[in-house]
Amino acid sequence: MNPLLSAAPAIVAAGVEVFSAAVRAQGASVTDVDWRPPGFGAAADLAQLALDRRRAAANRTAVERLLAAGSHLVDVRPAREVLDLGDRMLLHSGPPLTWETASGPMRGALIGACLFEGWASSVxxxxxxxxxxxxxxxxxxxxxxxxxMAGVTSPSMWMWCLTDPVHGGQAFCNLNEGLGKVLRMGAFNDEVLTRLAWMRDVLGPLLQQAVRSRPEPLDVKAVLAQMLQMGDEGHNRNRAGSLMTLRELSPAIVAVDAPSADIAAALAFIGGNEHFFLNLGMPSAKLALDAARDVPGSTMVTVMSRNGTEFGIQTAGTGDRWFTGPANTPVGLFLGDYGPDDANPDIGDSAIMETYGIGGFAMAAAPAIVRFVGGTVPDALATTERMYQLTLAENPAMQIPILGFRGSPTGIDVLQVARTGWLPQINTGMAGRVAGTGQVGAGLVQPPQQCFEQALTALAEESRAAG
Incomplete structure (x- = not known):
């Protein structure tokens, strides 16, 4: 005991900083431990998942499937040919909803789709x-x-058709309309309907012939990987990806047997639409996450999505079950005279990009994104660093140059979200809350905590049932 009492004290502190400060004020040396109590969740549920012997292997399986998945563009076809659409059916983003629960931009997009399909003669x-x-x-x-955004898809809209050459999965997404007053933002005026008709009658058929004539499919996953090397993050910044897609498709588009005016219009439209690639990146991410579905014991998130009213998530261990909460409203930068009161709560399936580990998770790869969604460059770097604490792996295919080509944080873990209390970061556009407005800005948003609380409880219940 004598050496212990005669030597200077070695103090290790965990918890609130006031204790460390008080000891240092007395001349002692203190080593602080970065420890915090669980952010949320019942202790019994946290313990159940932490002790589940299946969890490590299940999460490893889910991650391996996600990372191995590929993404090839193989066709462009009308939605009625590739989606299981019933008579007079419209698809929308996020968890299921009804007309009564639909927000302004969702209602605007649904109205526009009915007009576009000829199912209604007026608003x-x-x-x-x-x-x-x-x-x-x-x-x-x-x-x-x-x-x-609203994600409204109707039978006459043309769809990107992607396949996963590793697992055999398929995923689909409609064509991107551009920015401003567009259907996905809830606008439905004559300008919107005229553009949709042109995309149906001219752009879709041109792209179909071009994609089918290529000697080999476009490797969309490879484009995603290159985008991160060129300043995109794959959600709100797709400039490099869209230009690479134009480079890959333009020779085949030019060779299509069609009027030169149509070909010129198609190339001009693609070249002037910086978000053209987003609708290819999203189904690419979905392919990877669908490959990780249905892994009992896994706590990995496979879907994050929002419909303008609710935010919903799904996990690998609970299949197609939705866990939902009220969607938060993004905070960011606004167009023109629009302000916070004009913004609708979060909307769109595009959070599949963050679920895959890019978008808001890869902000460090695209520091220029802060000029579009708000914040600072240090904020972007710190956000990516924080997301590593919520995820199960690093994606070696999606490397972030400024972090020494470290793989992007991938595979959101419900247990880690609950332990840290940190929520996933999402970059997003903002739709006007009033139907017909269109886009009002872009910003940052997080899921409601209760989605993860519900998922945590469900996963713990499944674990107990499995014994």
């Missing part, structure tokens, strides 16, 4: 058939599809 007529339940609504995710 009032569209509202009537939707309110009467004459149009069936279902989630894109229930049909192996994803859609940005």
């Amino acid at each position: 009032e007529d569209a509202e009537r058939v939707l309110a009467a339940g004459e149009i069936t609504l279902d989630s894109c995710h229930h049909h192996r599809a994803v859609g940005p």
